[in-house]
Amino acid sequence: MSPTRTLPRWSLVEVPPPGAHRTTIVWLHGLGADGRDFAPVIPALRLPRPLGVRFLFPEAPIRPVTLNGGMAMRAWYDIGSITDSRELNRDQLDESVSGVRALLAAEQERGIPPERQLLVGFSQGGAVALSAATARGPDGSPPPPIGGLAALSTYLPQPERLVPGGRAPIFLAHGYYDETVPFQAGARTRDALVAAGWTTDFHGYAMGHAVCEEEIRALGAFFRQALGGEAES
Numbered sequence: 001m002s003p004t005r006t007l008p009r010w011s012l013v014e015v016p017p018p019g020a021h022r023t024t025i026v027w028l029h030g031l032g033a034d035g036r037d038f039a040p041v042i043p044a045l046r047l048p049r050p051l052g053v054r055f056l057f058p059e060a061p062i063r064p065v066t067l068n069g070g071m072a073m074r075a076w077y078d079i080g081s082i083t084d085s086r087e088l089n090r091d092q093l094d095e096s097v098s099g100v101r102a103l104l105a106a107e108q109e110r111g112i113p114p115e116r117q118l119l120v121g122f123s124q125g126g127a128v129a130l131s132a133a134t135a136r137g138p139d140g141s142p143p144p145p146i147g148g149l150a151a152l153s154t155y156l157p158q159p160e161r162l163v164p165g166g167r168a169p170i171f172l173a174h175g176y177y178d179e180t181v182p183f184q185a186g187a188r189t190r191d192a193l194v195a196a197g198w199t200t201d202f203h204g205y206a207m208g209h210a211v212c213e214e215e216i217r218a219l220g221a222f223f224r225q226a227l228g229g230e231a232e233s
Helices: 003-009 039-045 090-109 124-134 183-195 213-227
Strands: 011-015 023-028 053-059 062-065 071-074 117-122 148-152 170-175 200-205
Touching: 011 039, 023 090, 023 124, 039 053, 039 213, 053 090, 090 117, 090 124, 117 124, 117 213, 124 148, 148 213, 170 183, 170 213, 183 200, 200 213
Parallel strands: 023 053, 023 117, 117 148, 148 170, 170 200
Antiparallel strands: 011 053, 062 071
């Protein structure tokens, strides 16, 4: 079965490249958000036009979420708690991870090599991104090669599947005052990745469960370093 067959269940918000398509950044939203959530930050990243970045913002399926009293919303997987155990629906997490990997494979079929593909995720989307890029799949399959990973205000949901460090650099960012995913969860994620040999750059910010201007500037610098290119003026 072709991995791209998992894609039709997702809608995609696309921001096309300015000119020729040379790079793809796949960005996963958080619980209850949608594909429009992070599109407004693109100009603040100051990515040079020659990089030819196409942004893809997949939208998670709408499903009941136990944590929110069974209310239906966009969620990459059901979650029952914000405690350390989190009570994840691991089958749904695996399904989302497989979908992300299929999306990356589809971009490669479009002619975008792995080193020109970056993966980003915020909160629950960051947990999926981490799993997709650094952990074994449920069948033992290794993560695909990519050019870089950014995981924002999130945690590593299946540390037991973490593989030895790959070539992709990792940008982690977390708010010191995050009450949804505590800062300590981000720090433990950093420690696990570093122990496994991943090149990891961890940033802390004076904020809650959110993003801030300083973080977005640092994220843009990370993208430019991963891809090569000077900031747009």
